[in-house]
Amino acid sequence: MIEYKKKLTIKDMAKALNVSTATISNAFNRPDQLSESLRLRIIEGCQRLGYEGPNAAARSLRTGVSGIVGVLLADSLSYCISDPVASQFLAGLADVLDQRQCNMLLLPGQEEQTSYKSRQMESMVDGYIIYGGLHPSKRFQRLLQQSKPIIAVDVDTTDFITVNIDNQEGAYRSARLALQHRPQKVAIISLRLTPVSSVSWATCDACYASPASVSRSRWLGYMQALQEYNYPLEQLSVVDVPVNTHRNACMAAFMLLSQEERPDVIICMSDRMALGALQVALQQHIAVPNDLKIVGFDGIAESQFTHPTLTTVQQYNELKGQMAGNMFLGLTPRQNVILPTDMLMGETCPEVMS
DNA sequence: TAGGACTGTGAGGGCGGTAG
DNA sequence: CTACCGCCCTCACAGTCCTA
Numbered sequence: 001m002i003e004y005k006k007k008l009t010i011k012d013m014a015k016a017l018n019v020s021t022a023t024i025s026n027a028f029n030r031p032d033q034l035s036e037s038l039r040l041r042i043i044e045g046c047q048r049l050g051y052e053g054p055n056a057a058a059r060s061l062r063t064g065v066s067g068i069v070g071v072l073l074a075d076s077l078s079y080c081i082s083d084p085v086a087s088q089f090l091a092g093l094a095d096v097l098d099q100r101q102c103n104m105l106l107l108p109g110q111e112e113q114t115s116y117k118s119r120q121m122e123s124m125v126d127g128y129i130i131y132g133g134l135h136p137s138k139r140f141q142r143l144l145q146q147s148k149p150i151i152a153v154d155v156d157t158t159d160f161i162t163v164n165i166d167n168q169e170g171a172y173r174s175a176r177l178a179l180q181h182r183p184q185k186v187a188i189i190s191l192r193l194t195p196v197s198s199v200s201w202a203t204c205d206a207c208y209a210s211p212a213s214v215s216r217s218r219w220l221g222y223m224q225a226l227q228e229y230n231y232p233l234e235q236l237s238v239v240d241v242p243v244n245t246h247r248n249a250c251m252a253a254f255m256l257l258s259q260e261e262r263p264d265v266i267i268c269m270s271d272r273m274a275l276g277a278l279q280v281a282l283q284q285h286i287a288v289p290n291d292l293k294i295v296g297f298d299g300i301a302e303s304q305f306t307h308p309t310l311t312t313v314q315q316y317n318e319l320k321g322q323m324a325g326n327m328f329l330g331l332t333p334r335q336n337v338i339l340p341t342d343m344l345m346g347e348t349c350p351e352v353m354s
Numbered sequence: 355t356a357g358g359a360c361t362g363t364g365a366g367g368g369c370g371g372t373a374g
Numbered sequence: 375c376t377a378c379c380g381c382c383c384t385c386a387c388a389g390t391c392c393t394a
Contacts, residue, residue, distance in 0.1 A: 025384095054383090202362085
């Protein structure tokens with residue numbers, strides 16, 4: 001059984017070592033403020049007595065800075081940890097925070113009810129990085145009132161400084177690539193464009209009516225390409241998915257590929273959707289890319305392990321995380337950033353040779 | 355001995371919570 | 375409602391040492 005002794009404070013150390021509290025503080029935090037010999041004597045004395053240095057909670061109380069970044073997630077914690085795009089973003093952010101001895105606190109945006117614990121956690125952070133979307137949750141309303149710095153990533157908003165990719169352009173390029181094959185029947189698997197709780201058919205009108213979001217920007221990119229190719233929108237099939245999971249992807253693909261008039265192009269708003277579509281197509285012995293072209297969006301590593309490999313839009317999620325982190329810590333100017341995307345040419349939708 | 359550099363000290367302040 | 379507490383940092387200043 002571990003025995004907990006009385007917690008030692010800077011006062012105890014000052015008294016024991018016969019110096020002032022400020023000198024103890026300086027010995028740990030500002031070594032240039034005292035002689036090397038005194039500093040060593042203090043550090044050695046503190047080690048001997050079991051004092052590990054100034055209390056972080058007290059320091060943040062005094063300075064108002066904790067070194068903790070709150071990351072407000074659009075989805076649940078479990079989803080963000082398992083989703084390759086979100087985890088790449090978090091890895092990039094963690095990279096920057098690691099270098100500056102800072103930490104992050106992951107906060108799910110969809111908070112069911114306000115608790116003392118959640119308020120306590122929010123009070124600990126120096127500011128927020130909102131990732132993946134804005135939720136009209138109580139938590140979101142509270143953080144707006146806190147006047148702490150906020151940077152939004154993958155969020156279509158003018159209310160905060162944002163780090164985004166050019167979703168519309170990326171989507172436009174991927175759709176154009178698919179449309180070069182002059183398909184008879186085009187389908188789209190969209191992500192959270194309409195307010196549905198399960199995988200559902202969606203109308204173009206409903207998709208156009210959705211509020212500003214990453215998905216809507218991608219939708220506009222697809223529409224831009226479809227119009228360029230004079231594709232009749234009344235023939236377009238759209239299935240909207242509420243959460244970007246493999247299960248939902250398979251369900252959406254199954255719905256599309258079970259239609260009487262089967263699509264020969266499926267344009268997906270994420271690689272997970274595209275990989276689900278690919279799996280269902282292969283199960284149904286549909287030849288990809290000969291009878292069905294599939295394009296994704298994200299460029300996750302998994303998309304290049306399949307056979308055939310996925311044609312997709314490569315976005316640089318780690319870089320996104322690093323940029324958000326640098327901006328948050330004031331290492332780079334706080335200004336809106338739009339990162340470029342690239343087409344990742346896989347086998348599910350080859351380029352048309354002219 | 356004067357003056358500058360270096361070293362160390364004490365007071366004040368910050369903010370949320372709690373006791374009176 | 376007010377006073378106080380917790381804990382540390384910052385700042386102004388005092389003390390000491392060194393050099394010319």
